[in-house]
Amino acid sequence: MVDKSYGEVPRSGYSRSRTLQEAASEEIPEAASSNYRGSTAYDPYPMIYMQEADGATLTDVDGNEYVDFHCGVSAMITGHCPDRQVEAVRNQVKRGSYFATSVEAEVEAARLVNDLVPGAERTKFASTGTEAVMTAIKLARAYTGKERILKFEGMYHGHTDYALVNVHPHPENLGTRRNPTKIPEANGVPTATMDTVEAIPWNDPSILEERLERQGDEIAAVITEGVMSNSGLLWPRDGYLRELRRLTERHDVLLILDEVVTGFRMAIDGAQGYFDLEPDLATFGKGLANGYPAAALTGTAPVMEFIETAPDKATFMGTFSGNPLVLAATRANLELLQEIGQSGYEDLFSKGEQFCAGIRDIAADAGEDIFVPEFAGFTAIHFVEPDTHPEQWQDWRDIGGKPDADRYEKFAAEMIGQGYFFPPKTGRINLMHAHTDEHIDGVLEAAKAAMRSLDD
Ligand SMILES: Cc1ncc(COP(=O)(O)O)c(C=O)c1O
Structure with a gap:
């Protein structure tokens, strides 16, 4: 288990999660009921055990707080606990x-x-x-x-x-x-x-x-x-x-x-x-x-x-x-x-597009080649080789194995370390109606630091 601190928050505070994972590995194959969130899913962190949520915020069993962009693998759409x-x-x-x-x-x-x-x-x-x-x-x-x-x-x-x-x-x-x-x-x-x-x-x-x-x-x-x-x-x-x-x-x-x-x-x-x-x-x-x-x-x-x-x-x-x-x-x-209605979805999309554009700009400033697909209620961040032309990808044969999964995982670990709960492996980065403009400003600030730290 790696003990490196990621992001600005010292991530030494995972002891309760670590203890739970150790106990789980004695009882549950791969320590979790779905392979998707099994024992190595959150490397370099232990499996993170969440305890509670409210709106766009999650809190884990060690008291670490996060703004949630994983959103229950896209299950959360309005926000937590409306x-x-x-x-x-x-x-x-x-x-x-x-x-x-x-x-x-x-x-x-x-x-x-x-x-x-x-x-x-x-x-x-x-x-x-x-x-x-x-x-x-x-x-x-x-x-x-x-x-x-x-x-x-x-x-x-x-x-x-x-x-x-x-x-x-x-x-x-x-x-x-x-x-x-x-x-x-x-x-x-x-x-x-x-x-x-x-x-x-x-x-x-x-x-x-x-x-x-x-x-x-x-x-x-x-x-x-x-x-x-x-x-x-x-x-x-x-x-x-x-x-x-x-x-x-x-x-x-x-x-x-x-x-x-x-x-x-x-x-x-x-x-x-x-x-x-x-x-x-x-x-x-x-x-x-x-x-x-x-x-x-x-x-x-x-x-x-x-x-x-x-x-x-x-x-x-x-x-x-x-x-x-x-x-x-x-x-x-x-x-x-229904109450949130069309205008609420337009607002969600405008935040999503702002997020995508922000990440693209941050990557360009940091000299990173990335592909951030057009927002669809969710997006993704793919680190790619120069001249890959991902905008031309149209099927699994084009994309499979191309993005640099390790680089994304490092980026996600940095984001999690700064209190932004991203999918730890390449996957959907989601928005919910509970996200505010402040959350978007905050996540983009954190992304700047995470992008800069990739070659450390
Ligand atoms: C497109 C799609 N279809 C079906 C499923 C299966 O849904 P569930 O995990 O609820 O069984 C998933 C799960 O991620 C999915 O992404």
Whole structure:
């Protein structure tokens, strides 16, 4: 464990976190329930154990305070502990946590989703984005009577077997663009499952068209995000999503839009609102309930109504699907977002654009070559070699392995050391409605110092 002090605050104060991590490593593989935040995730710090949060601020078990730009891996959208949501959950806790029946909040939360999300005529709730995607895929297969799913290289859609194909393999191992090699993200994905998943490069309409011409009568659905959120934030080329919609319709293939990250973050009406796209199905999680384990599957009435208790229809279960506590949190969050409204999102974007422009200027002054993608409710910082032309990157094969991950990690460690909680490994840097102009000024000041210290 490195004891170097990062940033201006002496970071000797991690003793409680360190003790907890040591204890956890005796009980929990990799010391945490998700690999994502496992034992080495915060190197050179120990795993940081947070204790409480308020607005845009986090406090860890050692009393260190941070302004949060990790935002619960994009789950926090309004901010931590908004009064209305805390009150709604507290009221429900007192009344009961689960009854094996529906509750009033389920109807109201579904109505809010259907009102806010353009492509949502019907909604069902689940607990995680993974479950929502799993069900979307199953529903698409049942509805179309076809078995294959087409996804895109570099896109992460949760941790089911179907989704763990060609997520982040080394681009050199991917084979040709038109006939990529299939590579599981980790061990344990059955070959038989891999056989039903196709994965092609994103942002290339001719590859998509050729694949749908060739296999369209076997493909139940194409699944995509509106922007590539888990691979450094690449944007769709002009017209690509429109072409994707046109081609899927032509081949009777459903379009599933994964909005687990973009939903209620990229815009109040999600990526589908932002890009004026009409998917058949869409999946939500993260920002839907602002930090509570809620997810949703939405879609057009004919497709969603195919979920029915009958052997020739699609199924959707889950003890905790539509849990009352989580629905109370969801309803309160959506009401709050409705109040925040379009002008609140414009404000969030203006802060985000200010952040991006500020970081670009700071890097230029420090002589660093970086790529900060256009803000989408979140952004990223990629340290790159000179003359890399990242503005031309359009798919995973372009970006995979290119940014200097070590340099970003050093930068993030410096930011965390100065009390700005950044994703410790390259990932989404998020904004929430709770961020103020002062937070943006503060984070840019800290970034200046962090950028200057990179070669120390
Ligand atoms: C785009 C996308 N889809 C699906 C998921 C899975 O969601 P969950 O982690 O809630 O299962 C994630 C998680 O990060 C995601 O980023």
